[in-house]
Amino acid sequence: MAIGFLRPTKRVIDCPAIYKNIKSEFKHIKDGAEIFAVVKANGYGHGAVKVAEVARQAGATGFCVSLLDEAVELRKSGITEPIIVLGVVDPIFTNILVEYDISCAAVSMEWLEMAAASLEAGHGERLKIHVKIDSGMGRLGLRTADEMKEVVAFLEKHKEFEIEGLFTHFAKADSKDTSYVDLQKERFEEALTIFPDDIRYIHTANSATALWHDHWRSNLIRLGASMYGINPSGSELASPYELKQAMSVVTEVVQMKLVPAGESLSYGATYQTTEDEWIATLPIGYADGLLRSFQGFKLLLDGKRVPIVGRICMDQCMIRLDKPVPIGTIVTIFGEDEESHEMISFQEGAEYIGTINYELPCILSERVPLVYKNEGSLDKYEAN
């Protein structure tokens, strides 16, 4: 895929923000738990390899991804720390897991049996697994005590598996209402009584659990959203420490024109000028991840909010200004405007189109290049 290096639209990643968000979490931890940085989906759109390098400098001792391909990408880029694939790896690929020393989720008895068969066909290697308990997410893992006992008995016989972890995932740790977390805790407590007590990693904490539940029972935290400066609760709960949004999406004005009153703009001619209006064209559209539903959303130009007018096209959109600006004037779509320090959070964008803040950085297309700011001497920065 062609990346738009020769076009002024880009994702700017503030490396110190990621570094400080992780440092802040370390300061928040009281019992020496480890942090594994979650860099699935290309690091939530921030670039998996770069984020992993920054996270490592901030003290992360391992990484989590969703796909086996993502794990292999990290290994090929020189990451040597533990990597866990949280999604289901097709058991026919146990050879790749072993070859690259990648750990993966073991989600069911069926998966273990298939993986055992696949390992048997190999050369007596051992596979590192993290057994997943479905305590109420309903997505992956073992649900009943009987299933868990069956797995424990199976793993006692099958020494080709090394149980490196036992884990679960909370569905509602980002809410004021803790009753569902409490139910899941109760179920995971039961799982803990069934499995051996010498398992290296017990992990239950995503960002929300780390922020608002003291990473309950975890000696490893799977830190995703908050590392990128995204509040997992949206606006429901305040973070105990400042989360700094690491990504900005910026572009530049490529054409400036005065459109007379009564003219229409963009596809469908849905917007009519009511007076002579200064209209600027921006080289970003829905193929870049600026969804059509952002029509009307206000962007930042010279510290002021300016609305997107007319439909958003595949590659371009238009904004209305009070006065003309030079070609090349910077426009911030998300993130901080460097001059004025005004800020558009992903949360604000998410509320505008009726989604969650996680989704917006993830849907930016590969076409929008990633640029990293201040990646050198990160150790001079402190926690927020």
Ligand SMILES: *Cc1c(COP(=O)(O)O)cnc(C)c1O
């Ligand atoms: C994505 C994911 C995480 C990270 O969640 P955040 O809310 O981004 O911190 C942790 N655990 C699992 C199983 C995940 O899929």
